[in-house]
Amino acid sequence: xxxxxxxxxxxxxxxxxxxxxxxxxxxxxxxxxxxxxxxxxxxxxxxxxxxxxxxxxxxxxxxxxxxxxxxxxxxxxxxxxxxxxxxxxxxxxxxxxxxxxxxxxxxxxxxxxxxxxxxxxxxxxxxxxxxxxxxxxxxxxxxxxxxxxxxxxxxxxxxxx
Numbered sequence: 012x013x014x015x016x017x018x019x020x021x022x023x024x025x026x027x028x029x030x031x032x033x034x035x036x037x038x039x040x041x042x043x044x045x046x047x048x049x050x051x052x053x054x055x056x057x058x059x060x061x062x063x064x065x066x067x068x069x070x071x072x073x074x075x076x077x078x079x080x081x082x083x084x085x086x087x088x089x090x091x092x093x094x095x096x097x098x099x100x101x102x103x104x105x106x107x108x109x110x111x112x113x114x115x116x117x118x119x120x121x122x123x124x125x126x127x128x129x130x131x132x133x134x135x136x137x138x139x140x141x142x143x144x145x146x147x148x149x150x151x152x153x154x155x156x157x158x159x160x161x162x163x164x165x166x167x168x169x170x171x172x
Contacts, residue, residue, distance in 0.1 A: 018034070054081070063085055086104070
């Protein structure tokens, strides 16, 4: 792995110019998928979502990375449709050491302050990444791997200030 790599955006990688090259990407880990001998981190970056895959290492607590801001040095692999249209990019990095945790995730997501649902997804100048939030409500429908429906009662959320 090279000592340095250029920091790039998803948009830059989507041109295909970085295909097969080492790049550096900063993002917020939204989810971790452990499958067989691999681990895939789904990252929110400034201009979209990207997945970064590495070989699973024993003793690494990958689940603690959810909601952490990370810097990953990886190999860029854009992919295209059957019509040769660029439709995405994947990152591949060889080891956990190829990643640096810039801001760790909160140790307990339930210790975060409750947020009212009407304050979610508001425009806030200077916000780069959307972190997890703590809501209280009732799950009314759950379809694993697809979606869930969530209902909040007024008494389940903090007052709107």
